[in-house]
Amino acid sequence: MTTQPMDTMGQWKVTMWEEENFQGRRCEFMMECPNIMERGFNKIRSIKVECGPWVGYEYPEFQGQQFILEKGDYPRWDSWSGNSGYRTEYLLSFRPIKCANHSDSKVTLYENEDFQGRMFELCDDYPSLQAMGWCNKEVDSIKVNSGAWVAYQYPGYRGYQYILERDRHNGEYKNYNEYSTQAHTNQIQSIRRIQH
Amino acid sequence: MTTQPMDTMGQWKVTMWEEENFQGRRCEFMMECPNIMERGFNKIRSIKVECGPWVGYEYPEFQGQQFILEKGDYPRWDSWSGNSGYRTEYLLSFRPIKCANHSDSKVTLYENEDFQGRMFELCDDYPSLQAMGWCNKEVDSIKVNSGAWVAYQYPGYRGYQYILERDRHNGEYKNYNEYSTQAHTNQIQSIRRIQH
Numbered sequence: 001m002t003t004q005p006m007d008t009m010g011q012w013k014v015t016m017w018e019e020e021n022f023q024g025r026r027c028e029f030m031m032e033c034p035n036i037m038e039r040g041f042n043k044i045r046s047i048k049v050e051c052g053p054w055v056g057y058e059y060p061e062f063q064g065q066q067f068i069l070e071k072g073d074y075p076r077w078d079s080w081s082g083n084s085g086y087r088t089e090y091l092l093s094f095r096p097i098k099c100a101n102h103s104d105s106k107v108t109l110y111e112n113e114d115f116q117g118r119m120f121e122l123c124d125d126y127p128s129l130q131a132m133g134w135c136n137k138e139v140d141s142i143k144v145n146s147g148a149w150v151a152y153q154y155p156g157y158r159g160y161q162y163i164l165e166r167d168r169h170n171g172e173y174k175n176y177n178e179y180s181t182q183a184h185t186n187q188i189q190s191i192r193r194i195q196h
Numbered sequence: 197m198t199t200q201p202m203d204t205m206g207q208w209k210v211t212m213w214e215e216e217n218f219q220g221r222r223c224e225f226m227m228e229c230p231n232i233m234e235r236g237f238n239k240i241r242s243i244k245v246e247c248g249p250w251v252g253y254e255y256p257e258f259q260g261q262q263f264i265l266e267k268g269d270y271p272r273w274d275s276w277s278g279n280s281g282y283r284t285e286y287l288l289s290f291r292p293i294k295c296a297n298h299s300d301s302k303v304t305l306y307e308n309e310d311f312q313g314r315m316f317e318l319c320d321d322y323p324s325l326q327a328m329g330w331c332n333k334e335v336d337s338i339k340v341n342s343g344a345w346v347a348y349q350y351p352g353y354r355g356y357q358y359i360l361e362r363d364r365h366n367g368e369y370k371n372y373n374e375y376s377t378q379a380h381t382n383q384i385q386s387i388r389r390i391q392h
Contacts, residue, residue: 022317047353052327070324072351072385079350110342125321131392137269150352154275155245157353158368190269195317196327 012096014069017084020076043090047074050101053099053194055163057078064078066163067091068150068194075107085167086140086194095169097194098167100147105193107189109165112157113175121145125192128155139188142179145170148194151179155189163194208292209247212240212326216272227258228291231256238285243270249295249390250306251359252287259377262359263287264346265392274331294363296343297350301389303345305330308336309371317341321388335384338375340367340374344390347375350386357392 012031018024018041021125027039036044037060047056052071065088067080074080076104077089099105104117109129111117117140142151144166153159164178166169173179176186214220214237223235232240233256237348243252254260258353261284263276270276273285282341305325307313313336322328325335328381338347340362349355358375369375372382 052324063271068352070386072324072328072349074350079355080352081354125388127388127391129250129269131267154265154270156264156276158277159275190266192321192323195323 011051013049014052014094014095015050016041016055017046018044019058020045020075022046022073022075024168029094032093035060036092036094036096038094044094045090045147046076047080047091048072049074052196054094055095055097056094058088058092058182061090062093062095064088065182066180067089068161068163069094070194083162097148097165098132098164099196100192102147102174102193102195105147105149106145107147107191108145109139109188110143110192111136111139113140115141115143115172116173116175127157127190127192129189129191130155131196138186140176140186142173142181144173148154149191150194153185153187153192157190159187159189160185162188175176207247208250210250210290211244211246212237212290213242214238214240218242218244218269218271221376225290227245227391228289230258230289230291232288232290235299236316239245239288240290241286242272243271243276244268249293249392250278250290251293252290253311254284254288254378256288258289258291260284260358262376264293264359265290265334266390278389286387292361293344293361295390296362298343298389298391301340301343301345303343304339305335305387306386307332307335307337307338311339311370312367318387323353323386323388324383325387326351331384337384338369340369346389346390347384347387349381349383349385353386353388355383355385356381358384 054069148165151162250265343360347358
């Protein structure tokens with residue numbers, strides 16, 4: 001897609017609104033915001049990503065459920081959620097995501113905690129890990145070798161989302177609790193690369 | 197992934213339960229079922245896809261909202277929905293999907309109805325069509341040149357799902373109403389190939 005080195009790729013820009021459907025007070029961001037309330041906003045209820053990707057969080061300080069936000073329009077909570085059973089109607093913190101070139105992305109899944117047990121190395125998107133040959137519907141630890149990925153609870157990129165990056169935790173997620181501050185399950189049934 | 201010709205690839209198999217979490221009466225299917233009630237079931241509330249892909253429908257006779265079902269476990273409606281704003285708590289008909297080899301899939305998007313206006317030919321998965329250079333968040337007609345695809349209302353494979361196949365409508369979807377019997381919008385912001 002691009003031949004630029006990774007550090008110069010990021011020209012992130014997002015516009016956020018306090019109300020649904022791009023109504024009410026608005027603000028533009030080009031870098032992370034750990035607490036939208038410190039910028040005088042109560043909540044963020046709609047988003048246009050002009051240059052991404054970003055990740056949005058349920059709580060301040062990048063806590064709680066997380067949502068991948070790629071270039072496009074998010075008029076309401078149901079456009080970012082994908083997890084229909086658990087409503088997150090507004091976001092309180094968000095940050096840009098650094099990616100690798102798409103063809104350089106690599107991640108390793110492990111059957112057990114601490115990078116033990118059966119393993120599988122991936123370089124591509126998988127809407128169904130079981131179709132690829134992963135026999136469980138669980139993944140107990142993950143090492144991101146390159147780039148940024150989003151893993152999902154259910155097949156077809158649905159359910160809880162976990163943003164996994166080479167630049168966070170040194171790319172090492174030893175236990176499913178480290179996938180996210182709200183991870184209640186080690187279920188992962190689909191995974192894909194994040195790209196600019 | 198496979199070198200077999202398309203017609204011999206499909207060995208579809210799915211197990212369905214009347215209650216959530218794989219409880220209650222169950223039934224196995226290896227071919228399409230236009231009306232689950234004619235098989236003595238009231239509703240389907242959980243699903244295990246052993247060999248896919250399949251598409252499930254909100255109503256009998258392949259009508260209403262549609263949901264891509266790839267290999268894996270679907271314990272509850274929220275695992276297939278991805279559209280959090282509109283609940284479809286059970287499925288009433290379903291059928292297998294024929295795919296091309298992943299590398300042979302091709303689709304063309306058009307800005308206007310009847311394959312008019314600006315066009316874009318795709319052979320890959322796009323979690324954000326806008327990031328790829330498609331300026332609108334709408335797509336008014338689609339021609340599937342090869343394989344089967346799933347298009348989504350929002351970026352990141354979220355919102356309403358539309359299964360688009362070379363083997364249906366001769367691959368021609370002249371108007372957004374033809375994407376699905378319940379399509380209320382021409383919004384399409386992400387698209388991906390369906391694979392075995």
